Structures are given as C-alpha cells and as structure tokens.
Amino acid sequence: MVKDQLNAEEREILEKFERNELRPATDADREMAIAPQAARNTFKKTRRVNLRVTERDFNRAHARAREEGIPYQTLLSSVIHKYLSGRLTEKR
Secondary structure, three states, X not given: OOHHHOOHHHHHHHHHHHOOOOOOOOOHHHHHHHHHHHHHHHOOOOOOOOOOOOXXXXXXXXXXXXXXXXXXXXXXXXXXXXXXXXXOOOOO
C-alpha cells in the first residue's frame, strides 16, 4: 500500500501499526463475525451517473479529494451517500 494513497485517518492507523501501538479490540470476536457482511456491502453494485457542476465546484471537489488522498469520484459519491442517509446536513 502506498502511503500517498491513504487519507489522514488511514495514515495514522498505519503509523501506529508500524510502531506496534495497536491492541486487539475488546470485541474482536463480534467484529470478525460481522466482517464478511461488511465486505459484501462494500462491493454492492454501483450505477454510473452523469452530473453537471460548475467549474468552481469541480475544482474545489478535486482539490479536497487530493487532500484526502482519494479519487474525486469517491469523494462526491461519499457526499451524496452521507446526505441521502441523513449524516450530512446543511449548516444553519
């Protein structure tokens, strides 16, 4: 895995792993039991969409994705998913 392709949280985890600072989770058995379903959910079928955005919004999304170390398509997909699932709301 190339460190440049990891986001900040993933880099932090990798660095702690390399320093041998990680301990097994207290509920490791439970985590291992749900891991197969989590993996299946990760690979659910996706659908391609075309989306028109302003040049400014595209450039800002592209820059933010670079900061996070992810493709801009992944960032936009995540924003849409979080908004639709109610985990991303407007500030008022």
